[in-house]
Amino acid sequence: MRVFALWIGLLMLACGSSQAQPLRLAANERLAEQWVAATMLRAIYAKAGLQAKVEPLPPARANLETLSGQRDGEVARIAAYGDRNPSLVRVETPYYQLTSQAFWLRVRAASIKDRKDLVHYSVGAIRGVAHSSELTLEHPSVTLTNEPLQMFRMLLGSRFDVALDTGINGKYLIAKNGWQDIESSTDLAKLDLYHYLHPKHAKLAPRLNQIIRQMRESGELDHIRQQAEAELLKTQLDQFSGK
Numbered sequence: 001m002r003v004f005a006l007w008i009g010l011l012m013l014a015c016g017s018s019q020a021q022p023l024r025l026a027a028n029e030r031l032a033e034q035w036v037a038a039t040m041l042r043a044i045y046a047k048a049g050l051q052a053k054v055e056p057l058p059p060a061r062a063n064l065e066t067l068s069g070q071r072d073g074e075v076a077r078i079a080a081y082g083d084r085n086p087s088l089v090r091v092e093t094p095y096y097q098l099t100s101q102a103f104w105l106r107v108r109a110a111s112i113k114d115r116k117d118l119v120h121y122s123v124g125a126i127r128g129v130a131h132s133s134e135l136t137l138e139h140p141s142v143t144l145t146n147e148p149l150q151m152f153r154m155l156l157g158s159r160f161d162v163a164l165d166t167g168i169n170g171k172y173l174i175a176k177n178g179w180q181d182i183e184s185s186t187d188l189a190k191l192d193l194y195h196y197l198h199p200k201h202a203k204l205a206p207r208l209n210q211i212i213r214q215m216r217e218s219g220e221l222d223h224i225r226q227q228a229e230a231e232l233l234k235t236q237l238d239q240f241s242g243k
Contacts, residue, residue: 059128
């Protein structure tokens with residue numbers, strides 16, 4: 001009986017230890033909106049009594065490793081991403097937003113007022129980033145790059161006419177690098193960002209959803225967002241990477 005009781009105690013301890021392990025969440029590397037979203041999501045997890053370890057990865061790899069269960073979820077993706085990956089569990093309340101914008105060299109004198117105008121230009125986009133994929137669907141001339149700095153350097157080298165990025169990330173790179181000859185469009189899209197979980201953690205979704213709703217209603221989540229965005233220019237996003 002003592003041996004059995006000891007065995008039960010050890011089993012319960014092991015289960016508790018397993019549940020206390022932080023979830024390993026993939027984030028799209030070197031992107032400003034992902035860095036801000038990761039900061040916000042850590043606060044959401046802490047409020048829910050959970051731990052999250054954010055691991056920046058190239059977007060396409062983040063997708064593959066989350067689908068395979070090597071990662072427990074993804075920090076922030078748009079709704080269309082979940083539609084294309086129906087096995088993943090979306091936490092239903094969005095907690096952040098992104099805007100999609102086009103960027104071009106001033107000498108190019110591009111005129112882009114909405115997504116329909118993109119068809120007149122060759123476009124650069126980041127591989128595996130869902131909001132850019134939505135904007136370039138069936139576009140005749142798209143060059144995919146591995147990360148945003150590479151994309152903007154190719155834009156500066158006139159490898160394509162227009163680069164697609166989020167408003168916050170494009171402006172971050174322009175400010176950080178002192179590029180004064182790059183112009184941008186108004187918002188071509190404004191999209192909610194959602195947290196996604198691997199199916200093995202589906203039971204956590206209602207709990208996280210409730211916390212997000214509470215933090216939104218109280219204004220706490222917006223305060224965390226403002227603080228994170230204010231800290232952004234002090235951050236080296238090239239270190240927000242899986243390398």
